Amino acid sequence: xxxxxxxxxxxxxxxxxxxxxxxxxxxxxxxxxxxxxxxxxxxxxxxxxxxxxxxxxxxxxxxxxxxxxxxxxxxxxxxxxxxxxxxxxxxxxxxxxxxxxxxxxxxxxxxxxxxxxxxxxxxxxxxxxxx
Numbered sequence: 327x328x329x330x331x332x333x334x335x336x337x338x339x340x341x342x343x344x345x346x347x348x349x350x351x352x353x354x355x356x357x358x359x360x361x362x363x364x365x366x367x368x369x370x371x372x373x374x375x376x377x378x379x380x381x382x383x384x385x386x387x388x389x390x391x392x393x394x395x396x397x398x399x400x401x402x403x404x405x406x407x408x409x410x411x412x413x414x415x416x417x418x419x420x421x422x423x424x425x426x427x428x429x430x431x432x433x434x435x436x437x438x439x440x441x442x443x444x445x446x447x448x449x450x451x452x453x454x455x456x457x
Contacts, residue, residue, distance in 0.1 A: 334373040341369035345381055352386055363387055405448050412448075416441040 348362035363381065370378035382391040400408075420434045 337369045337373035338377065341366040341373065341377060341381075344369060349386060359387075363391070400448070400451070408448055409445055412441055412444060 344362045344366035347357075348359045348366060351357035351359035351362060366381055367378045370381065381387055416437055419437050423429045423434045423437070
């Protein structure tokens, strides 16, 4: 098997894993769905565009597809909810990391920095159709 073909199989496998996690997230409250669908579509775009089309047209994921394809704005309420839940998770993570003696301080700083970048992306990102 050529390296290129092996990489396509690898990306397809990653995409299928993300679809599985996204399917669980569509049913289980608190587990994200859209981010895993975006990851799956990205992996399928690198491996098999037919799988990407299949994911976006599947009945379970159709409500999320509009956020993946970049044609719909994220509602303000959804942005506020996402940012609030993200920072609650960050606060819990930093607190748990701070109570552990074996974790260096820079790990907590990295978590806060990543959340800061995520916040900026959520606030500023707009689909191409609305620019």
